[in-house]
Amino acid sequence: xxxxxxxxxxxxxxxxxxxxxxxxxxxxxxxxxxxxxxxxxxxxxxxxxxxxxxxxxxxxxxxxxxxxxxxxxxxxxxxxxxxxxxxxxxxxxxxxxxxxxxxxxxxxxxxxxxxxxxxxxxxxxxxxxxxxxxxxxxxxxxxxxxxxxxxxxxxxxxxxxxxxxxxxxxxxxxxxxxxxxxxxxxxxxxxxxxxxxxxxxxxxxxxxxxxxxxxxxxxxxxxxxxxxxxxxxxxxxxxxxxxxxxxxxxxxxxxxxxxxxxxxxxxxxxxxxxxxxxxxxxxxxxxxxxxxxxxxxxxxxxxxxxxxxxxxxxxxxxxxxxxxxxxxxxxxxxxxxxxxxxxxxxxxxxxxxxxxxxxxxxxxxxxxxxxxxxxxxxxxxxxxxxxxxxxxxxxxxxxxxxxxxxxxxxxxxxxxxxxxxxxxxxxxxxxxxxxxxxxxxxxxxxxxxxxxxxxxxxxxxxxxxxxxxxxxxxxxxxxxxxxxxxxxxxxxxxxxxxxxxxxxxxxxxxxxxxxxxxxxxxxxxxxxxxxxxxxxxxxxxxxxxxxxxxxxxxxxxxxxxxxxxxxxxxxxxxxxxxxxxxxxxxxxxxxxxxxxxxxxxxxxxxxxxxxxxxxxxxxxxxxxxxxxxxxxxxxxxxxxxxxxxxxxxxxxxxxxxxxxxxxxxxxxxxxxxxxxxxxxxxxxxxxxxxxxxxxxxxxxxxxxxxxxxxxxxxxxxxxxxxxxxxxxxxxxxxxxxxxxxxxxxxxxxxxxxxxxxxxxxxxx
Numbered sequence: 001x002x003x004x005x006x007x008x009x010x011x012x013x014x015x016x017x018x019x020x021x022x023x024x025x026x027x028x029x030x031x032x033x034x035x036x037x038x039x040x041x042x043x044x045x046x047x048x049x050x051x052x053x054x055x056x057x058x059x060x061x062x063x064x065x066x067x068x069x070x071x072x073x074x075x076x077x078x079x080x081x082x083x084x085x086x087x088x089x090x091x092x093x094x095x096x097x098x099x100x101x102x103x104x105x106x107x108x109x110x111x112x113x114x115x116x117x118x119x120x121x122x123x124x125x126x127x128x129x130x131x132x133x134x135x136x137x138x139x140x141x142x143x144x145x146x147x148x149x150x151x152x153x154x155x156x157x158x159x160x161x162x163x164x165x166x167x168x169x170x171x172x173x174x175x176x177x178x179x180x181x182x183x184x185x186x187x188x189x190x191x192x193x194x195x196x197x198x199x200x201x202x203x204x205x206x207x208x209x210x211x212x213x214x215x216x217x218x219x220x221x222x223x224x225x226x227x228x229x230x231x232x233x234x235x236x237x238x239x240x241x242x243x244x245x246x247x248x249x250x251x252x253x254x255x256x257x258x259x260x261x262x263x264x265x266x267x268x269x270x271x272x273x274x275x276x277x278x279x280x281x282x283x284x285x286x287x288x289x290x291x292x293x294x295x296x297x298x299x300x301x302x303x304x305x306x307x308x309x310x311x312x313x314x315x316x317x318x319x320x321x322x323x324x325x326x327x328x329x330x331x332x333x334x335x336x337x338x339x340x341x342x343x344x345x346x347x348x349x350x351x352x353x354x355x356x357x358x359x360x361x362x363x364x365x366x367x368x369x370x371x372x373x374x375x376x377x378x379x380x381x382x383x384x385x386x387x388x389x390x391x392x393x394x395x396x397x398x399x400x401x402x403x404x405x406x407x408x409x410x411x412x413x414x415x416x417x418x419x420x421x422x423x424x425x426x427x428x429x430x431x432x433x434x435x436x437x438x439x440x441x442x443x444x445x446x447x448x449x450x451x452x453x454x455x456x457x458x459x460x461x462x463x464x465x466x467x468x469x470x471x472x473x474x475x476x477x478x479x480x481x482x483x484x485x486x487x488x489x490x491x492x493x494x495x496x497x498x499x500x501x502x503x504x505x506x507x508x509x510x511x512x513x514x515x516x517x518x519x520x521x522x523x524x525x526x527x528x529x530x531x532x533x534x535x536x537x538x539x540x541x542x543x544x545x546x547x548x549x550x551x552x553x554x555x556x557x558x559x560x561x562x563x564x565x566x567x568x569x570x571x572x573x574x575x576x577x578x579x580x581x582x583x584x585x586x587x588x589x590x591x592x593x594x595x596x597x598x599x600x601x602x603x604x605x606x607x608x609x610x611x612x613x614x615x616x617x618x619x620x621x622x623x624x625x626x627x628x629x630x631x632x633x634x635x636x637x638x639x640x641x642x643x644x645x646x647x648x649x650x651x652x653x654x655x656x657x658x659x660x661x662x663x664x665x666x667x668x669x670x671x672x673x674x675x676x677x678x679x680x681x682x683x684x685x686x687x688x689x690x691x692x693x694x695x696x697x698x699x700x701x702x703x704x705x706x707x708x709x710x711x712x713x714x715x716x717x718x719x720x721x722x723x724x725x726x727x728x729x730x731x732x733x734x735x736x737x738x739x740x741x742x743x744x745x746x747x748x749x750x751x752x753x754x755x756x757x758x759x760x761x762x763x764x
Contacts, residue, residue, distance in 0.1 A: 131166065169208065171217065173228045258298045271468075298478055450464075457551065505546075658673065664707070683724035709740060713744060
């Protein structure tokens, strides 16, 4: 053993000496032999553990000063930046490293600039002086390793260094380090096994920009991080292979509990075997590329969707709450000739929607599962349990690459018009699965309650593909409206995370107690703005925090999310790494670039100004079924126009002001419907109401272009309400004059307001 270790060390020394002998004569004139030796050592370490792909290396300046700014995911980031440059790079490093023997030696060899809270000014001056001498200085502006994989708050000081040193800023993004043993993933440093070896790392060096534009540094870093994330080789895979690997790893563990009728457990191997068998049936029944699915969450929907993937078909989960005309339109545009459903659900739906367009060919997945021969499933289960997971995709005949090929077709809610067909690629869904995993809002060993419809983008990606491919046990309920069943499931199944909309979660307040939610770590909400009173009520009554996020169907869907705060008295500013800011929808997930545009001039705005939000990243959809709609929604360089107005605060949290379509332009001023609704709920005492009893829309008006219209369910005294709004400080222009009583406020199956019907009621 000792001899073997000595041989390995000797071999490493020889390799180092050979590499150093080759690099030393070719080093930059400004690089000392000591720095060259350290760079060679760093190069060897990186070659052993990482496979690095670099883009934009030509943006590293060959001459003159430069302030390099990089995101900070792992301690190895220093090695990456140090090896990239042909010239020596002077890093700002924590003063404590200087006092350690080995690290202190490395710091001295590389000429680092020590920094601490007590010596911040001195470090700034030394850095500026180095820049004036024409050197390259590197700083990680977050000031510490990221605690959630995303870009955290940028500490002030780097812009002062750049201005004083008269140097341009060179942004760098490093992707792939999160999850390595030198990162903080899993809430700890070091003690983690490597997930990949060698680990693929993507690095993008951006174009230099002047220090005067430092206000846009965050957005530039996010854009580069998105490019680096998009370089991941795993995004070119096929979604079916991701599911097979995930389920094979779970083996005989229970992967799903279906509570649709009673309680049924399904092991991962059984789910995969059923889906594999169903894939064969699909291939026999249709040659069409797309297949419609009309099912609620549960084992039938899971087998149907996974079966489609294994058959290399494209699942089209249809919104069964749509009217006949809209549903027929979706089926025709999707070009499907087969609808997968279950007879029991079909009978229930026929009672509510007797004219639902089922089409000519129907496949009953529940009937197939009941009639599947034990022998047919038995040999499949045997292969799944005993063959290595890497062999199963070959046995199933699955494609190796999916990439930009279409993997799913979802239709938007149609809240503001006809539902649009959103084409999502394998790359889109694989990217969002990794983005959700990176945020660490779904505990690895947790239990996830899925009641959102599978036609809902959150229910589709998180409640289906994420849970199947990752560790959480999936518990399904057929309807998000059954709050009693949801509370019972959370208590009895020991659910740790639930995802829903505020509309669906609010009834929990009437049914649940803190004891019922004892195992629930947090609830994640999205799809609509979360009222502050609901956040307070969940904390006060149920002792459960709400984490608000943001996503849209076109982005697969998750774009940003708040994460729990992390206590760290030693390093964090104020003793806490802030993961949640009330009223925000969190920081953008890894790989998402954002910018804000003036809706009128289309000029790019500073991030702290409210503008039309545009996003870009590998999770942004392929396009709509309608090419004209795609052209309107996408810019030529790949930015998607979300239709939402928002801004970003100094800590990097995204704040939404509302949909552009939920603003009225009255007398030249943009009036937000959501703000007026919040004020109305307050003056009418509807804050704690479990039902939606009021909504604001608009109608055309001759003199000012538009006027606000309040739709309400209960009787109200209009003048009293208007006076109360004025007393609340609402501007006169924002106080509605038109009030209309309606039997019910129209709500979509996704829990959102039906804006199209609201507009019809307001204008009628």
